[in-house]
Amino acid sequence: MTSIKNEVMLITYPDSLGSNLRDLNEVLNKHLKEVIGGVHILPFYPSSGDRGFAPLDYTKVDESFGTWDDLKQISTSFYTMYEFMINHISRQSHYFQDFIENNEKSMYADFFIRYSEYWPEGKPTEEDIDLIYKRKPKAPFVNIEFKDGSTDQIWCTFSEEQIDLDVRKKATLQFIKEMLSFLAEQGVSVVRLDAFAYAIKKLDTNCFFVEPDIWELLDYCKDILNQYDVKLLPEIHEHYSIQQKIAEKGYPVYDFALPMLVLHALFSGKADRLAHWLRICPRQQFTTLDTHDGIGVVDVKDLLTDEEIDFTVNSLYEKGANIKRTYSSEAYNNLDIYQINCTYYSALGNDDQAYLLARAIQCFAPGIPQVYYVGMLAGKNDIELLENTKEGRNINRHYYSLEEIEEEIERPIVKSLFKLFEFRNKSNAFDGEIDIRTSDSQYLEIEWSNKDEKATLSINLSSKEFHIVSEEKKQKTTIF
Numbered sequence: 001m002t003s004i005k006n007e008v009m010l011i012t013y014p015d016s017l018g019s020n021l022r023d024l025n026e027v028l029n030k031h032l033k034e035v036i037g038g039v040h041i042l043p044f045y046p047s048s049g050d051r052g053f054a055p056l057d058y059t060k061v062d063e064s065f066g067t068w069d070d071l072k073q074i075s076t077s078f079y080t081m082y083e084f085m086i087n088h089i090s091r092q093s094h095y096f097q098d099f100i101e102n103n104e105k106s107m108y109a110d111f112f113i114r115y116s117e118y119w120p121e122g123k124p125t126e127e128d129i130d131l132i133y134k135r136k137p138k139a140p141f142v143n144i145e146f147k148d149g150s151t152d153q154i155w156c157t158f159s160e161e162q163i164d165l166d167v168r169k170k171a172t173l174q175f176i177k178e179m180l181s182f183l184a185e186q187g188v189s190v191v192r193l194d195a196f197a198y199a200i201k202k203l204d205t206n207c208f209f210v211e212p213d214i215w216e217l218l219d220y221c222k223d224i225l226n227q228y229d230v231k232l233l234p235e236i237h238e239h240y241s242i243q244q245k246i247a248e249k250g251y252p253v254y255d256f257a258l259p260m261l262v263l264h265a266l267f268s269g270k271a272d273r274l275a276h277w278l279r280i281c282p283r284q285q286f287t288t289l290d291t292h293d294g295i296g297v298v299d300v301k302d303l304l305t306d307e308e309i310d311f312t313v314n315s316l317y318e319k320g321a322n323i324k325r326t327y328s329s330e331a332y333n334n335l336d337i338y339q340i341n342c343t344y345y346s347a348l349g350n351d352d353q354a355y356l357l358a359r360a361i362q363c364f365a366p367g368i369p370q371v372y373y374v375g376m377l378a379g380k381n382d383i384e385l386l387e388n389t390k391e392g393r394n395i396n397r398h399y400y401s402l403e404e405i406e407e408e409i410e411r412p413i414v415k416s417l418f419k420l421f422e423f424r425n426k427s428n429a430f431d432g433e434i435d436i437r438t439s440d441s442q443y444l445e446i447e448w449s450n451k452d453e454k455a456t457l458s459i460n461l462s463s464k465e466f467h468i469v470s471e472e473k474k475q476k477t478t479i480f
Helices: 021-031 068-075 094-105 126-131 170-185 213-226 240-248 258-268 272-280 306-319 352-364 383-389 392-396 402-408 412-426
Strands: 009-012 038-041 079-085 088-090 141-145 151-155 162-164 190-194 231-234 253-255 285-287 368-372 433-440 443-450 453-460 465-472 475-478
Touching: 021 038, 021 068, 021 402, 038 068, 068 079, 079 170, 088 094, 151 162, 170 190, 170 213, 190 213, 213 231, 231 253, 240 253, 258 272, 258 306, 258 352, 272 433, 272 443, 352 368, 352 412, 352 443, 352 453, 352 465, 368 412, 383 392, 412 465
Parallel strands: 009 038, 009 368, 038 079, 079 190, 190 231, 253 285, 285 368
Antiparallel strands: 088 162, 141 151, 433 443, 443 453, 453 465, 465 475
């Protein structure tokens, strides 16, 4: 296991940079050795849906991707992050299939939440269902017929291939312990708890980030991984104050507010909202501009006014390249109204200067920069894949062949990105203190200082011009 470094982390599917994990390892070592320090590999387990997020078995690697040895090979050179879907398991998993086969006699019966057992008589009412924080416009359940002919409704927050787990039960907690321990033993550096905030279901609540129960679950997982010196990263898209709460308890968090704040700054030419967030955001965090999902909107509420959010979203659709509102609608299987399906490069109109500036801001923001593989190669919206699949999020999930990667890395914007990330990785200034200065509405300066090293980003948001200067032992070098 490679320890976490304060260096750029790549986010990628196991089959998006080449066709499998072996290809990925080749790309990492051939092209990205100095560009990144870590890699977040999205689900590589056998799965029945949602591009890996409906896992069948955490102890196996999908044969089409490779083996655990391939993953361990990657983890010898880069710190790694793997997924654990704490909220759900695949409908096709042997756990759920055994439940269907044997009903209450199944050894996995306690893994799942029956409506008939969960809700008191006379419930759920329409008010109960309305109260639940949902990702789809109906009650969160799926109808199941058991082999004995009986039927029940089983809690299901996301797709019908993703059956929710009952984390209140001892059997489920034991399963979580065994799987987290197994992943830790494979050499992972960070485990990401996907859909973490949905895991607690409790009567008369919205079943989303339910306190104090959610803290007990988080601590339970942390205590398991602490034995292996593995970090835990809870994934949650919601109001930024929740990230601050989690950070206050000593956990690393995601900065999901940054993508919209950077877009607002670049579209409006104003620095105030972005500067305010950089001053108050958690320091122990992973920053993002793009992920395998869309560009999140809900995370930035109250950091931008409703009018500023509308302005940013409208500007994205007006100035972005090959992007339509319908791509983020039900017509393209998008039930999450809080995300926009678009690559970050295309959100900025495929504009090299604006995009490089956005990444410079991310590199100078507090936290470890995570860069999605499409963003790493300044990828445009993949309209062909989108239309072939009618899956909105596929606009940002292009499959790169090894030959295509060789071509992409020769583009000037990609070479500039690599230069930026290499500088971010090597400069010790980013292990020090940050100072954010705004001399005028469109000017922003971010400076990191650590002993005798400094790194300064000076930006004119109106013109998109910027400069990066590195200072070491009073010797100044202009990076950009």
